[in-house]
Amino acid sequence: MNIKISTAQFENRSGDKNYNLSVIEKLAKQAAANGSDVIAFHECSITGYTFARKLSKDQLLDIAELIPNGESIKRLQQIASEYKITILAGLFEKDENNNLFKAYVCVDKTGLKAKYRKLHPFINPHLIPGNEYCVFEILGWKCGILICYDNNIIENVRATKLLGADIIFMPHVTMCTPSTRPGAGFVDPQLWENKESDPTSLRLEFNGMKGRDWLMKWLPSRAYDNGAYIVFSNPIGMDDDQLKNGCSMIIDPFGDIIAECRSFENSFETAIITPQKLNQAGGYRYLEARRPELYKDIIGQTHSSIQKVVWLNEKEN
Numbered sequence: 001m002n003i004k005i006s007t008a009q010f011e012n013r014s015g016d017k018n019y020n021l022s023v024i025e026k027l028a029k030q031a032a033a034n035g036s037d038v039i040a041f042h043e044c045s046i047t048g049y050t051f052a053r054k055l056s057k058d059q060l061l062d063i064a065e066l067i068p069n070g071e072s073i074k075r076l077q078q079i080a081s082e083y084k085i086t087i088l089a090g091l092f093e094k095d096e097n098n099n100l101f102k103a104y105v106c107v108d109k110t111g112l113k114a115k116y117r118k119l120h121p122f123i124n125p126h127l128i129p130g131n132e133y134c135v136f137e138i139l140g141w142k143c144g145i146l147i148c149y150d151n152n153i154i155e156n157v158r159a160t161k162l163l164g165a166d167i168i169f170m171p172h173v174t175m176c177t178p179s180t181r182p183g184a185g186f187v188d189p190q191l192w193e194n195k196e197s198d199p200t201s202l203r204l205e206f207n208g209m210k211g212r213d214w215l216m217k218w219l220p221s222r223a224y225d226n227g228a229y230i231v232f233s234n235p236i237g238m239d240d241d242q243l244k245n246g247c248s249m250i251i252d253p254f255g256d257i258i259a260e261c262r263s264f265e266n267s268f269e270t271a272i273i274t275p276q277k278l279n280q281a282g283g284y285r286y287l288e289a290r291r292p293e294l295y296k297d298i299i300g301q302t303h304s305s306i307q308k309v310v311w312l313n314e315k316e317n
Helices: 017-033 050-054 057-063 071-083 148-152 154-162 189-193 199-207 219-226 276-280 282-288 292-299
Strands: 003-009 038-040 086-094 100-108 111-117 135-138 141-145 167-171 229-233 236-239 242-245 249-251 257-260 267-273
Touching: 003 017, 003 229, 003 249, 017 038, 017 071, 017 086, 017 267, 057 086, 057 100, 071 086, 071 100, 071 111, 086 111, 086 167, 100 135, 100 141, 100 167, 111 135, 111 141, 141 154, 148 154, 148 167, 154 167, 154 219, 167 219, 189 199, 189 236, 189 242, 219 229, 219 249, 219 282, 249 267, 257 267, 276 282
Parallel strands: 003 038, 038 086, 141 167, 167 229
Antiparallel strands: 003 267, 086 100, 100 111, 135 141, 229 249, 236 242, 249 257
16 A cells, blocks of 8 residues: 655754654654655754764763663653654664664554664664664565665665565764765854855755766665665755755655755655556666675675775774
């Protein structure tokens, strides 16, 4: 059956879980009133993200929570129950042994439906990588989760699809940072301060190679190649000292954008997800035509993972 999904973006406050959850509640309420079954928020939308690069392990433990018994999960369940909507949001997680993870959760009125730990965390050296994929159901639809950097390793997306996911939630905090690719870089925070008097200059930066133009080089292909719906969520505005450009969007199995946030305000956009496209799009046929006997031993070769992020210094990497 069809499912109605909203993808949201908002300007979170670093470390202010009460404020961030209040925005999540406000947007979830509005989405539910518009008939949405699901609303998805960005990576670490509950806690804030970029500020964590400066935190000690003790400071990170202070803001991290146990899942599912932490207060934020309970709050999400209350919101989901009150407005009859499924919510996906992110936070820092700790376990009983004080191990730290980057987590993203799915919560409905019954409580925690799914928890995923980022496979390629980098914002803080005390974070431990997750070691498994996550596939679960929302209203009869098989769904998966991959957080930000995880999606740059294309095998992660294909593996999640092969495990059955027809909808993949891709929460991010991305764009507008330096890179070796041409045209990349930070966006001046002063443009955000002047967004009302000069929206054009800000929009040019957000839409250009620092932002959306880069996203369009790869994100639609993840949907097209795998014949899956992609729900991309990203913050808008300042995240610590970095400006982020939103562009939260939903992409169908043809690689077409069917909903996108274009506002500078806290907002969401909604799309109706239909099962027919899953078999109509080329990705379905290409998955059927695979010959894994040719490359299973190539893809599965022993490899030492080396992960560096250009905009972080050596200590942070």
